Amino acid sequence: MVAKLSEPTIIADADVDPGHNWKRALAAPGVMNVDFEERINFRRLHRYRLARTRQALRNSRLGALLTFDANNIRYITSTNIGEWSRDKMCRFALLAGDSSPHLWDFGSAAAHHRLHAPWLKPQHCHAGMLGLRGAVPPSAGLMRDFAHEIKSILEENGVADHPIGVDLVEPPMLWELEKVGLKVMDAQQVMLDAREIKSQDEIMLLNVAASMVDAVYHMIYEELKPGVRENDIVARATKMLFELGADDVEAINAVAGERCSPHPHNFTDRMVRPGDQAFFDVIQAYMGYRTCYYRTINVGMANDAQHDAYKQAREWIDASIDLIKPGVSTDKVAAVWPKAEELGFSSEMECFGLQFGHGLGVALHERPIISRLVSMDNPLEIKEGMVFALETYCPAKDGYSAARIEEEVVVTDTGCRVITLFPSQELPVANEY
Numbered sequence: 001m002v003a004k005l006s007e008p009t010i011i012a013d014a015d016v017d018p019g020h021n022w023k024r025a026l027a028a029p030g031v032m033n034v035d036f037e038e039r040i041n042f043r044r045l046h047r048y049r050l051a052r053t054r055q056a057l058r059n060s061r062l063g064a065l066l067t068f069d070a071n072n073i074r075y076i077t078s079t080n081i082g083e084w085s086r087d088k089m090c091r092f093a094l095l096a097g098d099s100s101p102h103l104w105d106f107g108s109a110a111a112h113h114r115l116h117a118p119w120l121k122p123q124h125c126h127a128g129m130l131g132l133r134g135a136v137p138p139s140a141g142l143m144r145d146f147a148h149e150i151k152s153i154l155e156e157n158g159v160a161d162h163p164i165g166v167d168l169v170e171p172p173m174l175w176e177l178e179k180v181g182l183k184v185m186d187a188q189q190v191m192l193d194a195r196e197i198k199s200q201d202e203i204m205l206l207n208v209a210a211s212m213v214d215a216v217y218h219m220i221y222e223e224l225k226p227g228v229r230e231n232d233i234v235a236r237a238t239k240m241l242f243e244l245g246a247d248d249v250e251a252i253n254a255v256a257g258e259r260c261s262p263h264p265h266n267f268t269d270r271m272v273r274p275g276d277q278a279f280f281d282v283i284q285a286y287m288g289y290r291t292c293y294y295r296t297i298n299v300g301m302a303n304d305a306q307h308d309a310y311k312q313a314r315e316w317i318d319a320s321i322d323l324i325k326p327g328v329s330t331d332k333v334a335a336v337w338p339k340a341e342e343l344g345f346s347s348e349m350e351c352f353g354l355q356f357g358h359g360l361g362v363a364l365h366e367r368p369i370i371s372r373l374v375s376m377d378n379p380l381e382i383k384e385g386m387v388f389a390l391e392t393y394c395p396a397k398d399g400y401s402a403a404r405i406e407e408e409v410v411v412t413d414t415g416c417r418v419i420t421l422f423p424s425q426e427l428p429v430a431n432e433y
Contacts, residue, residue, distance in 0.1 A: 009098040011058075015051035018385050019044075019200035022412045026419060027204050028211040031245035031286065040287070045201040046078040046119050049194070053095060056194035063162025064096040064154055065187045066177075071363040072167055072191045074288050077103050077120060079113055083248050089170055090129050094150060097157040104128025104146070130173060138172035147176035154182070165190055196359065196367040197385040203410055205289035206360060206387050210408055210419045212244045213282045213293045217422035224299055224430040226274055230254035230267040237282060246284045250364065253281040256299070260402035261395040263354065274300040274433070277309075277396065279404035288362045292389045293420050294406035298429045309396035310403040310427040316355065316392040317405050320370075324382060324390075324409055324416040330370045331379035333357060333390075339372065343395065348373040354393040359386060360408060386411045403427070 029039040053076050057065055067073050070086045073093045085091055085106060094102040102124045105113060113125040131142050138144075154160040164177065165187025177184050198206065216237045223236060234252045241249050254267035256278035272278055279296040296310060319336040337355035345351040348371070357370030368380040368388060391406035405424055409416040 009054060011051050011054055015047045016055055018048070018197055020203075020385060020413070021200070022414075026207050026410060026417060028207040028419075029204070031208060040201050040204055042078070042201070043119065045199065045205075048199045048201070049075050049078070050101070052194040052197070053191070054098075056190045057095060057165075059193070060165070060190045061163060062165040062185060062187065062190060063159030064094060064157075064164045065190060066092060066094050066150065066164055066166045066169075067187065067191070068092045068169060069167040069188070069191070071288075071361075072187075073103070075191070075195060075362050077101050077117075079103060079105070079117055079120070080247075080288060081106060081109050087133075089131075089133050089168075092128060092130070094153060096154050097159040099153070099157045100124055102126065102153060130170065133170065134172075138176075143170075143173045143176045144179075147173070147180045147182075150177070151180045151182060167191060192367050195361050195363075197383060198361060198387050198410075199385075202289060202361065203385075203387060205287050206291075206408070206410075207419050209246075209284065209286040209289050209291045210293065210421070212241055212246060212284070212286060213291050213420070214422050215244065216240055216282055217280075217293075217295050217297075220280060220295075221297055221422075221428060221430050224272060224278065224297055226299065227271055229269050229271050230256055230278075231269050233280065234267050237280075241282070241284050246286055247288065248285040250283040250285065250290070251281070252283065253279070253294075255279055255404075258400040260404075261400055263393060263402065263404070265353075272299045275303065277302070277306045277401040277403065279402070281404075281406065283364060290360055290362070290364050291408065292358070292360060292364060292391070292406060293408060294391055294404045295422055295424060296403045296405060296427065298427060300429065300431055300433045302427055302429055303398065303401075305396040305398040306401045306403070307427055309394040309401060310405075313392045313394040313403040313405050314425065316394070317390055317407060320357070320390050320392075321407060321409060321416065321418065324411060325414060326382060326384045326411060328382045329379040330357070330368050330375040330382065333370050333382075334372045334375040337372065337392065343393070353391075355391075357388055357390045359388045361387065382411055384411055384413050 090106045104126045110125045110127040114122040163183040163185040167188045233254045238249045256272045257276040276299040281294045340348045340351035359366030389408045395402045408420045
């Protein structure tokens with residue numbers, strides 16, 4: 001077969017320029033776009049994300065990227081059909097060499113994209129479905145047929161002899177790709193390369209998302225009183241986030257009283273009681289860009305042990321924030337946090353996530369990951385334009401309470417700016433007696 005090479009795509013400097021202007025305050029406009037001021041420029045956002053992906057692909061050993069990860073699909077194609085599709089493995093996208101992205105979407109969604117996604121070539125929007133995680137068995141041949149179709153596109157673009165990168169894949173699909181002669185390698189690291197530096201539009205989206213959670217915490221502060229259950233808070237917060245414009249509420253932790261130590265990472269129907277220490281984590285997304293935002297609030301009153309735990313958690317997080325600037329390595333940040341044994345855990349793995357940093361973007365966990373578990377021996381460089389969360393945890397000496405604080409930061413040219421603004425320098429006490 002004669003390769004029909006597409007025209008080489010020139011990655012313009014303007015397309016990969018993140019457009020940072022640190023002299024201006026970080027904007028958090030309304031969730032609508034308007035004609036009287038520039039807010040999110042979604043076409044600029046799409047050009048940036050696609051150019052960053054092309055750049056990362058060219059810097060890799062791969063000839064193409066085949067993505068099943070919903071976050072990567074959205075990053076490359078600027079399409080989304082809701083959280084329903086996140087765990088179905090029914091959508092996938094292909095960036096082959098210098099071609100425009102191909103997207104296989106669920107049934108009539110492909111026809112919808114041809115009408116409403118002019119940044120994609122209509123002929124590159126295909127109906128696709130691999131079997132809904134095995135509900136249609138591989139013997140039906142869907143995966144086999146798509147493997148041949150994917151190889152044909154690679155051949156048309158002259159990259160079939162190069163490895164193809166795949167981020168997430170069902171084993172039968174992997175085997176079908178190998179059967180047609182493709183060498184499969186990891187694409188997730190290439191995609192994380194692309195996604196690690198946020199553009200001005202991405203930072204604005206992340207800041208708007210954080211502003212929604214600012215409002216939710218004010219609601220929680222007003223509502224937190226005896227008789228309210230953890231799941232009541234989760235329900236009210238979820239409703240409020242969707243009313244404010246969220247497109248996904250991924251998870252909300254609500255942990256109170258004796259459930260605080262050790263951290264269970266969930267919520268129940270427990271009623272809060274006077275004197276409880278309670279902490280919450282709001283994980284949600286606006287236009288696909290996520291928050292991870294903890295706050296601790298006491299109910300009615302607080303004892304000395306709870307105040308001391310909160311003060312210590314605050315000192316640890318402030319020490320890490322003070323270090324954040326371009327060029328600092330993540331091991332330096334992790335080093336200011338306590339070792340697992342100091343918190344009563346047997347290993348850093350058991351303590352993982354309690355003293356923690358993680359990138360934020362279209363995924364909850366992007367670069368950099370900061371933890372004593374991985375950063376001391378494998379440090380990463382902190383770069384201008386990264387956005388990540390820093391979170392600390394301190395159990396109280398009363399044996400059951402604990403404090404948990406998390407701040408989201410944007411790395412500027414000289415340091416960082418915190419975008420999680422609900423007050424947290426001192427322990428808040430809701431409905432104080």
